[in-house]
Amino acid sequence: MRTFKAFRLLAGDKEPVRTVAELTVDDLSPGNVVIQIAYSSINYKDALASKGLNAIIRTWPRITGIDFVGTVIDSADVRFKAGDGVVVHGFGMGVDHDGGHAQVARVNADWVMPLPKGLSLFEAGVIGAAGFTAMYSLHLMELNGLQPSQGSILVNGATGGVASVAIDILSGRGYHVTAMTGKAHETDYLKKLGAAEVIGRVEPQANPKPLEKAQWAGAIDSVGGSTLAWLTRTVKPEGVIAAFGNAGGLALETTVLPFILRGVRLLGVNANPLMPLRQKLWDQIANDYRPTHLNDIARVISIDELPTYLDLTLAGQIRGRTVVDMSG
Ligand SMILES: NC(=O)c1ccc[n+]([C@@H]2O[C@H](COP(=O)([O-])OP(=O)(O)OC[C@H]3O[C@@H](n4cnc5c(N)ncnc54)[C@H](OP(=O)(O)O)[C@@H]3O)[C@@H](O)[C@H]2O)c1
Incomplete structure (x- = not known):
């Protein structure tokens, strides 16, 4: 049987043991569609x-990777046939399923x-679960009334994967974007993606006021923790915050x-x-909300x-999206 390369975690005493192994399809979690992966990526998870x-x-052993794109090799389900281009993310991928x-x-x-029609495998791989999260966040924000005319959108963790695609999509849709980053040296990158301004991270404050100067019409939050708490204090009336991240902590203390x-x-x-x-x-990502700087992000x-x-x-310490080319 044909073998292929896989990055697989084994159970370890203190932390998982990382291996690159030669496996066969029978070594993988069960399923009815087999896919030749073209690109996967690294997400924070x-x-x-x-x-x-x-x-x-x-449950161990486990192949990580919460998203991938590729071509169907074999399918026992009528919806797919060999040669179809496909995208997979979520549904426990890389967590409780290989x-x-x-x-x-x-x-x-x-x-x-x-x-999706109009996207290459490479483009869909760069977008991945991260770019989808950016799109989903903006979708929910717009369902809650957000429009470009309402003011600046704060995107924190700005050099990260979700945030980079979010800045690209938002600026393409006419939003004024303020990028918040811990990497001042990446200002040119963030402006190239479409950020109008780049600011530094906020430090946690002891005993902050419950409300501060209202600045943002909306916020895309990769960071959580004290940064998300600060956002609740600085978003404008009726403003919207999309919270999906925990890169800066799990706790949320606000009023x-x-x-x-x-x-808010x-x-x-x-x-x-x-x-x-x-x-x-x-x-929508492939059409009206299409990011246009994927080569810079990848x-x-x-x-x-x-x-x-x-x-x-x-x-x-990463900028943008780290895409894993599986062809080698
Ligand atoms: N809920 C969901 O469905 C969902 C989906 C996708 C992602 N997420 C979460 O969203 C977050 C972002 O994901 P990602 O894949 O874009 O991650 P990523 O590429 O690793 O980017 C995270 C960014 O956060 C900033 N950061 C890192 N540590 C920080 C800290 N201690 N304090 C403040 N900022 C910090 C950095 O940006 P700067 O250096 O530019 O500040 C970093 O580049 C992660 O927490 C991830 O788990 C959740």
């Missing part, structure tokens, strides 16, 4: 999982989405005053919607470089 943090992975950090995946057909005096809307985002909405949002690595780049991701 993969980096946490690869170190055994936040108890993301509970994920995308391998040259081949085997998954349930219900989790597989046809490659009810932003919500009951300013009508805190929107939780779990970027794993059911297929109809998922397909609709991917179609860094392409090989499967053997995964350990290095997983660690750099966890250390917050």
Whole structure:
């Protein structure tokens, strides 16, 4: 039987043991569609999982990788046939089902989405779960009334994967974007993506006032923790915050005053919607909400470089999207 390369975590005493193994399809989690992976990527969740943090992975061994794109090799489901281009993310991929950090995946057909018309496999791979999260966040914000005329959108963790694609999409849609980053040296990159201004991170404050100067019509929050608390205090009346991240911490300490005096809307985002909405949002990404700086956002690595780049991701030292080319 044909073998392929996979980055696989084994159970370890203190943290998982990282291996690059030669496997066969029979070694993978069960499923009825087999896919030749073209590109996977590193998302922050993969980096946490690869170190055994936040108890993301509970069953071993496990191939990480919460997203991937590729071509169907074999399908027992009538919706897919050999040669179809597909996109897979979420649905427990890389968590409780073997994920995308391998040259081949085997998954349930219900989790597989046809490659959206107008996107290449590379473009869809760069966008990945991160870009989808940016799109889903903006979708929820606009459902809650957000429009470009209302003012600046704060995007924190700005050099990160979700944030980079968010800045690209938002600026393309005519929004004024303020990028918040810990990497002042990446100002030119962020402006190239479309940020109108670049500011530094806010430091946590002891005993902050419950409300501060209202500045942002909306916010895309990768960071959580004290930064999200600060956002609740500084978003304008009726402003919207899309909260999906925890790169800066899990705790959220704020008061009810932003919500009951300013009508601030805190929107939780779990970027794993059911297929109809998922397909609709991917179609928007391929058309009216299309990011136009994907080549600037992507860094392409090989499967053997995964350990290095997983660690750099966890250390917050990565810019944009780290795409894993599985062809090698
Ligand atoms: N809920 C969901 O469905 C969902 C989906 C996708 C992602 N997420 C979460 O969203 C977050 C971003 O994901 P990602 O893939 O874009 O991650 P990423 O590429 O690793 O980017 C995270 C960015 O956050 C900033 N950062 C890192 N550590 C920080 C700290 N201690 N304090 C403040 N800022 C810090 C850095 O940007 P700067 O250096 O520019 O500040 C970093 O580049 C992660 O927490 C991820 O788990 C959730």
